[in-house]
Amino acid sequence: MDKLQIQGGIPLEGEVRISGAKNATLPILAAALLTDDPLIVANVPHLQDVTTTIELLGRMGVRVTVDERMQIEVDASSLTECFAPYELVKTMRASILVLGPLVAKFGRADVSLPGGCAIGARPVNIHVAGLQAMGADIRIEAGYIRARASRLKGARLVLETVTVTGTENLMMAATLAEGETVIENAAREPEVVDLAHCLIAMGARIHGAGTDKITVQGVARLRGTRYEVLPDRIESGTYLVAGAITRGHVRVKHTRPDHLDAVLAKLEEAGAKVGVGDGWVEVDMRGRRPRAVDVRTAPYPAFPTDMQAQFAALNTIAEGVGTITETIFENRFMHMLEMRRLGAEIRLEGNTAIIRGVDRLTAAPVMATDLRASASLVLAGLVAAGRTEVERIYHIDRGYETIEEKLAQLGAQIRRVPG
Numbered sequence: 001m002d003k004l005q006i007q008g009g010i011p012l013e014g015e016v017r018i019s020g021a022k023n024a025t026l027p028i029l030a031a032a033l034l035t036d037d038p039l040i041v042a043n044v045p046h047l048q049d050v051t052t053t054i055e056l057l058g059r060m061g062v063r064v065t066v067d068e069r070m071q072i073e074v075d076a077s078s079l080t081e082c083f084a085p086y087e088l089v090k091t092m093r094a095s096i097l098v099l100g101p102l103v104a105k106f107g108r109a110d111v112s113l114p115g116g117c118a119i120g121a122r123p124v125n126i127h128v129a130g131l132q133a134m135g136a137d138i139r140i141e142a143g144y145i146r147a148r149a150s151r152l153k154g155a156r157l158v159l160e161t162v163t164v165t166g167t168e169n170l171m172m173a174a175t176l177a178e179g180e181t182v183i184e185n186a187a188r189e190p191e192v193v194d195l196a197h198c199l200i201a202m203g204a205r206i207h208g209a210g211t212d213k214i215t216v217q218g219v220a221r222l223r224g225t226r227y228e229v230l231p232d233r234i235e236s237g238t239y240l241v242a243g244a245i246t247r248g249h250v251r252v253k254h255t256r257p258d259h260l261d262a263v264l265a266k267l268e269e270a271g272a273k274v275g276v277g278d279g280w281v282e283v284d285m286r287g288r289r290p291r292a293v294d295v296r297t298a299p300y301p302a303f304p305t306d307m308q309a310q311f312a313a314l315n316t317i318a319e320g321v322g323t324i325t326e327t328i329f330e331n332r333f334m335h336m337l338e339m340r341r342l343g344a345e346i347r348l349e350g351n352t353a354i355i356r357g358v359d360r361l362t363a364a365p366v367m368a369t370d371l372r373a374s375a376s377l378v379l380a381g382l383v384a385a386g387r388t389e390v391e392r393i394y395h396i397d398r399g400y401e402t403i404e405e406k407l408a409q410l411g412a413q414i415r416r417v418p419g
């Protein structure tokens with residue numbers, strides 16, 4: 001297993017280009033199941049989760065071709081099986097995104113139930129209940145969700161909790177249902193909106209994506225299109241924190257500043273000079289130590305749970321005391337325990353971490369436990385005195401394209417070594 005070795009203490013300077021958003025790419029690839037025409041997806045990040053999705057589609061008999069620029073063509077006209085096996089779903093929960101499209105287009109799906117997860121229980125009951133309300137017959141058997149339906153029927157769905165992939169699954173299913181579906185308490189994340197834009201380009205009739213009420217008029221069929229995935233706001237935020245934590249000056253390019261409001265507000269509070277332009281954002285710490293900030297995660301447009309761990313890293317070396325309150329997932333604090341190994345002063349009280357900034361962290365071997373946790377350990381490694389080794393970085397490869405190359409471009413001393 002590869003490791004990352006990081007020599008801490010260098011202020012990062014320079015520019016980095018942001019990749020396409022993982023969490024928009026995955027549902028958009030699943031949306032290809034809704035049409036018999038090829039769907040061409042551009043600006044796809046080169047990530048393990050994308051590879052897993054391609055493998056999943058391939059197992060179903062879907063033809064997937066990837067060109068050298070990571071433009072992916074998905075042709076579901078050759079589909080032979082409506083099946084997502086446990087061995088793939090257990091490695092990537094987002095595999096659940098094939099459920100809605102398969103039921104809507106083919107009237108059947110056998111999708112493994114995702115099991116436990118390192119960050120929380122993460123059930124899929126809302127996905128299942130929504131499809132049932134649209135007329136699907138769903139049983140849970142032998143660890144699988146077995147769904148059968150003739151044509152789905154539009155329905156009014158009031159989601160019990162704001163769920164990103166749940167909203168996406170149900171919105172995709174509704175595109176081919178008979179009549180109108182209204183999704184209330186829908187997720188407003190930019191990735192949901194990006195998926196809606198792709199579906200609209202395929203001929204879907206969707207209104208209200210980006211608000212908490214999405215209305216979908218079902219159509220008989222969707223067509224292929226070419227769609228370019230939006231930039232990854234979490235990758236953007238992670239490199240901006242890398243600039244702030246190292247007292248550096250970092251610009252992220254090819255991004256969407258308007259998707260980063262909550263994150264940029266916290267960076268300003270931490271003392272960064274934030275600049276924004278057309279497709280770029282920069283933070284400049286002017287050599288100063290960051291100030292501790294209080295963060296509370298909540299659905300978009302509030303502060304994203306996927307940026308919580310990175311701000312925890314920032315607080316470990318900041319001036320003062322900052323709190324991180326996690327309200328989305330019940331077990332997303334594993335990185336806090338690893339950061340203590342670097343000398344961080346962190347106290348956990350329920351879903352809040354109270355972090356007292358220390359003058360310096362010191363290097364140690366640490367272990368990544370999930371994607372965003374591993375990013376936060378890399379950030380901590382960038383400021384820890386000595387050489388930090390981050391183990392189990394397969395987690396990071398799921399969501400950050402060539403992180404060591406991008407950080408090295410900003411001046412970090414980082415390398416990947418075989419474990």
Ligand code: EPU
Nearest residue numbers: 023094122123124125126127161162163164165166328371
């Ligand atoms: N929930 C339910 N029932 C459901 C669905 C969700 O109770 O049927 C609960 C969850 O347990 C959680 C809350 O609702 O407490 C919100 O979870 P959500 O469903 O929104 O999460 P998700 O769709 O599984 C996506 C991202 C995550 C991101 C969350 C929250 C994708 C592929 N994944 O997950 O991304 O943290 O939304 O924004 O879009 C990551 O990229 O590292 C990552 C974990």
